[in-house]
Amino acid sequence: MTRTLGSRILVALPYLWLLVLFLAPFLIVLKISLSDLAVSRPPYTPHLDLTAGWAGIKAFFAALDFENYTFLAEDSLYINAYLSSLKIAGISTLITLLIGYSIAYALARAPRRWRPTLVMLVILPFWTSFLIRVYAWIGILKTEGLLNQALLSIGLIAEPLTIMNTNTAVYIGIVYSYLPFMILPIYATLEKMDESLLEAAADLGSSRLAAFFLVTLPLSMPGIVAGCFLVFIPAIGEFVIPDLLGGSNTLMIGKTLWVEFFNNRDWPLASAVAILLLLLLIVPIVLFQRQQMKQEIGT
Amino acid sequence: MTPPFAPWADPDAKPLIEIRNVTKRFGAFEAVRDLSLAIHEREFFAILGPSGCGKTTLMRMLAGFETPSEGEILLDGQDLSPIPPAKRPVNMMFQSYALFPHLTVEKNIAFGLKREGTPKAEIAERVTDIMRLVQLTDFARRKPDQLSGGQRQRVALARALVKRPRLLLLDEPLGALDKKLRQETQFELMGIQETLGTTFVIVTHDQEEAMTVSSRIAVMRAGELAQVATPTDLYERPDTRFVADFIGEVTILDGIVTAASRGGVGLSVMEGAPDLRIITPHTPPAGTQAWLALRPEKVSISRERPADADNALAGKVLDIAYLGNISTYHVALPDGSIIKAQESNRQRADRRGITWEDPVWVAWEEDAGVLLLA
Ligand SMILES: Nc1ncnc2c1ncn2[C@@H]1O[C@H](COP(=O)(O)OP(=O)(O)OP(=O)(O)O)[C@@H](O)[C@H]1O
Ligand SMILES: [Mg+2]
Numbered sequence: 093m094t095r096t097l098g099s100r101i102l103v104a105l106p107y108l109w110l111l112v113l114f115l116a117p118f119l120i121v122l123k124i125s126l127s128d129l130a131v132s133r134p135p136y137t138p139h140l141d142l143t144a145g146w147a148g149i150k151a152f153f154a155a156l157d158f159e160n161y162t163f164l165a166e167d168s169l170y171i172n173a174y175l176s177s178l179k180i181a182g183i184s185t186l187i188t189l190l191i192g193y194s195i196a197y198a199l200a201r202a203p204r205r206w207r208p209t210l211v212m213l214v215i216l217p218f219w220t221s222f223l224i225r226v227y228a229w230i231g232i233l234k235t236e237g238l239l240n241q242a243l244l245s246i247g248l249i250a251e252p253l254t255i256m257n258t259n260t261a262v263y264i265g266i267v268y269s270y271l272p273f274m275i276l277p278i279y280a281t282l283e284k285m286d287e288s289l290l291e292a293a294a295d296l297g298s299s300r301l302a303a304f305f306l307v308t309l310p311l312s313m314p315g316i317v318a319g320c321f322l323v324f325i326p327a328i329g330e331f332v333i334p335d336l337l338g339g340s341n342t343l344m345i346g347k348t349l350w351v352e353f354f355n356n357r358d359w360p361l362a363s364a365v366a367i368l369l370l371l372l373l374i375v376p377i378v379l380f381q382r383q384q385m386k387q388e389i390g391t
Numbered sequence: 392m393t394p395p396f397a398p399w400a401d402p403d404a405k406p407l408i409e410i411r412n413v414t415k416r417f418g419a420f421e422a423v424r425d426l427s428l429a430i431h432e433r434e435f436f437a438i439l440g441p442s443g444c445g446k447t448t449l450m451r452m453l454a455g456f457e458t459p460s461e462g463e464i465l466l467d468g469q470d471l472s473p474i475p476p477a478k479r480p481v482n483m484m485f486q487s488y489a490l491f492p493h494l495t496v497e498k499n500i501a502f503g504l505k506r507e508g509t510p511k512a513e514i515a516e517r518v519t520d521i522m523r524l525v526q527l528t529d530f531a532r533r534k535p536d537q538l539s540g541g542q543r544q545r546v547a548l549a550r551a552l553v554k555r556p557r558l559l560l561l562d563e564p565l566g567a568l569d570k571k572l573r574q575e576t577q578f579e580l581m582g583i584q585e586t587l588g589t590t591f592v593i594v595t596h597d598q599e600e601a602m603t604v605s606s607r608i609a610v611m612r613a614g615e616l617a618q619v620a621t622p623t624d625l626y627e628r629p630d631t632r633f634v635a636d637f638i639g640e641v642t643i644l645d646g647i648v649t650a651a652s653r654g655g656v657g658l659s660v661m662e663g664a665p666d667l668r669i670i671t672p673h674t675p676p677a678g679t680q681a682w683l684a685l686r687p688e689k690v691s692i693s694r695e696r697p698a699d700a701d702n703a704l705a706g707k708v709l710d711i712a713y714l715g716n717i718s719t720y721h722v723a724l725p726d727g728s729i730i731k732a733q734e735s736n737r738q739r740a741d742r743r744g745i746t747w748e749d750p751v752w753v754a755w756e757e758d759a760g761v762l763l764l765a
Contacts, residue, residue: 286487286489288485288487288489289489289491291456291476291483291485291489292483292485292489292490292491293491293502294456294475294476294477295454295476295477295481295482295483295551296477296482296502296503296506296550296551296554297477297478297503297506297507297554298477298506299477302506306502307491310493311492311493
């Protein structure tokens, strides 16, 4: 056998990692989502009582139910929160894509010796805490903030704009925060693209614009898809940005989850919200992967 | 009998491409210097030269990816400079092939026709035809990364040819192929060129390849043309030592012109040896420094001095390169210079009985070598 014990452990490690850090917490949350709210510590029942033996296990499973999920489905607040999160994350992803693609394109076309520095600049914001950077946007966007002062002083507006505590502020915050996650994967695909492909396209009669849509864009698709997932998925569950920049009418599932968990101390309902969110994210990912597989086998 | 194909010899023939005093500078560096050249319809024209001499730069100017710093390029008598690459009736087969990795073979080939707005039915027909011509029919639905090097090269060729360009540029098209496939492909290329009648300009490092495929060859040196001639002329009548040395194997002896007589000259190459007789159209005055270029296959080697040879020198065998079909003898003359002599091994080479250190005679006819003045 060429497979030694050592190499098997090495192969098993990532699975072990997933098992311990993803599957186990997932099962625990799933279990809580099927439990009932109770005034106890932790604040739900039932608890698995292994000392009672088989009867204890049976009683435990009998007490689990889908009450919380039915509740979620019946209260339009939650459905609206999900839909609104999808919308906010979707639109922000689109804006991030447009801005991120332009920046990535410019980076990939910059002189070779400048590129490492420019990429460094894209990553630079990560050196400051995410929370502080979002806080800084309050200073920029508020009524007497930097943006309004600047616009007023150059006479572009007569009245200060209300951006703070609106969905616009949330969009700005998300686009700003997640932009590097869009730029980097797209830059990676653009940077390794063979420049002579564009010359070939021109040689075969394409205008620059046609060459972009027929060659550059399809070849950067893997980067676009990766970037969109890296932005869309965390944006959907985003809590900090809508909490700090959004207003009372900004509805996002991350905020709802927070309220259920910390304000109402309804752990079972909060868990149900989390599980549904996970399912919501997994479905498109699986669909996407299936399609990728088909494409690869098809050729 | 049709007359041989030689439009360049006809002063009235209109060339397809005329390159007039073209210079290309990158910064202060001149990659192409004051180059003039005419290429005719249906020619298979080869550009040959050492690395960095400006071959690719010249091709890129023809395709439109670079603009000449000075001079002009005409196609059918029309200045090409205002026409962008996309609009030129010129297509290029790239050194790296530059196939679109996300498109199938078929779609790669159809790419250019779609851009022209050719009707769908015609695209399908022309793509099918060209794929048959380059034997790619079975691979139509594959992507470039599922093809061998030779197949990719044929896709690149088909993609450029299907547009029926007036001029096809091939930048080292066979560089990535092994020797055998390369030779096969050379003949395929010639066949295709003859079938379609397209004018081909091919860049190559490989002088044998240039000799095989082309109607004429331009030898470039440091951005300039060293010589433009048919393969035979280039081999038999090089103008300079550079060209003689670049094309094929050669021995170059330097000497002083002594006397001119009977359509030739004498060349003194060594003290104590008789002057060499060389037939040449040149008439340099006595005392001029000149060189004799001698192809090894025109030099015979023997133990005794051949009685009827025009030129013969005595020497000693320094080295024997046995190449199977031929053997090349390196013979050292008394002054240390070396003459190469080649014998075909019609009988086994070891039967000839000449071996290392043997005293021998090398001999050649007075019209075997070429007198060079530069
Ligand atoms: N864009 C450019 N900028 C600066 N110098 C260049 C550029 N393109 C080519 N050169 C220089 O011009 C000279 C000729 O280059 P070119 O590519 O034409 O050579 P080549 O004959 O095709 O060589 P090879 O046989 O190696 O392909 C080289 O010295 C090269 O460094
Ligand atoms: Mg080159």
